[in-house]
Amino acid sequence: MKTKLAGLARSFWLLLTAVPGWPDAPRIVRLGRALPVAFPFAIMLILVGWKAAVRDPHLQSMRAQNRPLLLLESQIATLRLNCSEQEAHDLAGRAAELSHSLIAGPKQLAEVSNALQKLTAEQHWESDFHAIEGGTGAPVEGTQVAFLRLKGKLTPTPDNAQPFSTLVMLLDGLSREDPRIDLTGLAIRADEQGRYSVETHFRLAYRVSHEKAAQ
Amino acid sequence: MTPANHSPESSSDRLRSDPAAPARRSGRRTARRSGQTLGIAWLHGSLTAAVFRRQTREGSCTIPRPVHTFEEFGVAVDEVLARLEFAGTEAFLVLEHEQFIHQTEAVPALVDRAARTYLQARLTRQEKDHGRIVWSAQKTISARQESAYLLHLLPVEFFDRLSQVVLARRLELTRILPLVVPLQFGLGSLPGTRNQPVLVAADMGQATAILVGTPEGGVAFARTLRASWSSEPGRVGVEVNRSLLYAKQKLGTVVNRIWLLGGDDATAEVRAKCGESKEITAQPAAPTDWLQAVAGLSPRDPVNLLAGHRQWLHRRGLIRRALGAAGWLGLVLLAAAAWTDMESARAEDRRFARLRTAAPMLRAECDRLTERNREVTRERDFIQQMVNGRVPPVPARFLAYLASLTPAEGQWTDFRVERDDSSGGWSFHLAGAIEADEETARASLGALQRRLETGPFRAHFNEAVRLVTATRTDGGRSPLELQSFNLGGTLFEN
Numbered sequence: 044m045k046t047k048l049a050g051l052a053r054s055f056w057l058l059l060t061a062v063p064g065w066p067d068a069p070r071i072v073r074l075g076r077a078l079p080v081a082f083p084f085a086i087m088l089i090l091v092g093w094k095a096a097v098r099d100p101h102l103q104s105m106r107a108q109n110r111p112l113l114l115l116e117s118q119i120a121t122l123r124l125n126c127s128e129q130e131a132h133d134l135a136g137r138a139a140e141l142s143h144s145l146i147a148g149p150k151q152l153a154e155v156s157n158a159l160q161k162l163t164a165e166q167h168w169e170s171d172f173h174a175i176e177g178g179t180g181a182p183v184e185g186t187q188v189a190f191l192r193l194k195g196k197l198t199p200t201p202d203n204a205q206p207f208s209t210l211v212m213l214l215d216g217l218s219r220e221d222p223r224i225d226l227t228g229l230a231i232r233a234d235e236q237g238r239y240s241v242e243t244h245f246r247l248a249y250r251v252s253h254e255k256a257a258q
Numbered sequence: 259m260t261p262a263n264h265s266p267e268s269s270s271d272r273l274r275s276d277p278a279a280p281a282r283r284s285g286r287r288t289a290r291r292s293g294q295t296l297g298i299a300w301l302h303g304s305l306t307a308a309v310f311r312r313q314t315r316e317g318s319c320t321i322p323r324p325v326h327t328f329e330e331f332g333v334a335v336d337e338v339l340a341r342l343e344f345a346g347t348e349a350f351l352v353l354e355h356e357q358f359i360h361q362t363e364a365v366p367a368l369v370d371r372a373a374r375t376y377l378q379a380r381l382t383r384q385e386k387d388h389g390r391i392v393w394s395a396q397k398t399i400s401a402r403q404e405s406a407y408l409l410h411l412l413p414v415e416f417f418d419r420l421s422q423v424v425l426a427r428r429l430e431l432t433r434i435l436p437l438v439v440p441l442q443f444g445l446g447s448l449p450g451t452r453n454q455p456v457l458v459a460a461d462m463g464q465a466t467a468i469l470v471g472t473p474e475g476g477v478a479f480a481r482t483l484r485a486s487w488s489s490e491p492g493r494v495g496v497e498v499n500r501s502l503l504y505a506k507q508k509l510g511t512v513v514n515r516i517w518l519l520g521g522d523d524a525t526a527e528v529r530a531k532c533g534e535s536k537e538i539t540a541q542p543a544a545p546t547d548w549l550q551a552v553a554g555l556s557p558r559d560p561v562n563l564l565a566g567h568r569q570w571l572h573r574r575g576l577i578r579r580a581l582g583a584a585g586w587l588g589l590v591l592l593a594a595a596a597w598t599d600m601e602s603a604r605a606e607d608r609r610f611a612r613l614r615t616a617a618p619m620l621r622a623e624c625d626r627l628t629e630r631n632r633e634v635t636r637e638r639d640f641i642q643q644m645v646n647g648r649v650p651p652v653p654a655r656f657l658a659y660l661a662s663l664t665p666a667e668g669q670w671t672d673f674r675v676e677r678d679d680s681s682g683g684w685s686f687h688l689a690g691a692i693e694a695d696e697e698t699a700r701a702s703l704g705a706l707q708r709r710l711e712t713g714p715f716r717a718h719f720n721e722a723v724r725l726v727t728a729t730r731t732d733g734g735r736s737p738l739e740l741q742s743f744n745l746g747g748t749l750f751e752n
Contacts, residue, residue, distance in 0.1 A: 188640065
């Protein structure tokens, strides 16, 4: 094996350094002859060695040193990809619009009751609204919308000649979007004389403050 | 065998550094491709040369003094070149020298390729003891089963020195042939009976070449003996006779015809030694004739000692060129890759520098985006909850719808619609009365139920309607039959 390797090396040496017509050429001439072939390989070897021994370790070190910044940049890119500025703007606008249709909270309940009373009075109905006990309980965790429950008792005024039609109109007016009031229950009783006694159940949504939702 | 480690193909480098090189002939330097070929017959101390142009002899000369050493050979070649005004570079050599050995080697009956491999193995072993050699082989004819090859063996050292002399004179040696080759070519042109073996003895001045072959060109064997026809005709006669006996053994037939090429000097002795029955013909022959015979021989002819060597040199040159080309190509590609790598590393450097500079800003931006996305998620959830949490005004619509379906004789006393927050469904309860008999009231209620079931609210009733009949008197008139009823069930939002 050793002999074969030596023979192979000698053949390769001859292949590289043989000077045509000069079998006993001196070493320096042989080296000169080998130069055009050996030079590129030598340079390649140097390049590869430089890359492996100098350049790559330097790059790796530099990358390791700046890894937190790269991660930060990557994180920013991911965050940007998750939602565009336009989408965020649109969502904020839509949420604000929806928030605007809600009451501010339990404190606004009295104001809403007054407004509803005024509305019923316009339709010749007498009304009495009050919050249902427990209807303003703590919102469920994770939800941003909580509800207040309002119970109303309505009786037509003596001058109301058409109680049913005014009631239908009134109910239409009470189920409204701004502020958002949901009619969740309706009970109507009529006695033999045709007198109506109406009971309504409303649900009013309000937005839980961010701090609470975040908790 | 093992080819020499140099090539006779290019001599310019050698000329520059060889102090022994003769003065260059500018005429030959400028007319390298003149189409002329120089043939040299160096036969045991005699040297004859001829110039050929496409196998046509244009001139010849013979060196009148003995040429034995390489120095003498070099001087003789210079003289030949000058006298013949040779303008080309290609040269061939018909060589007979004491170091140029011809020997017959028996080979088992194999195909040619295998036989050559066998010979090569034999010679490789021989080289270990006697040094490297350049060789060629000719298959011989034989009456025996086994094959035999006539080997022409030239030491590499001799070949190298010969090449140096030739290359120093800007000559490209393309062929080295033993004298057997022109003699073999001449067999076919000898007059006489076909298919009969013939012995040819050629005078080389101080030696004699003997060849036995057939006019078809087959060679039985060949040998060279150091005997001059002029000084040792008796020995020549004896050796010719011994060759006849050997030929008889080898061919299994008697060789009756003998050709003596070179003159009559040995005819009498040959006849005396070989017997009167032999047909002996003597004719003059000159080395120029032998040069002429091989002038058109291709350098690739297997008898050419340089055929394999030239092929090997050519292959080595190709490999060297391919290696060089691959090296330069690889270097260019690697350099390009390294340059690209460095550029990208530089760009990366710049990027890192930018990142370091902008690090506080990036952190702030990251915080802002994190907060923004958290807000977006919250807003999205809020919108979703708002959309999902919408409650349609079912009670009011159902009331209006029911009013439109109520029969004229009916009246409602109780209407209740409630939403179940846990399931999100709607339940209803209705109570009323119809002024009619039971059958009419049941029909009216059935119609009402069907309308409600198939209507927009798709009401589903919990149980069958039950009627309670009552009688009512009104102001002394005939009593009215009053059917009271209760209905309950669920509604589907529309």
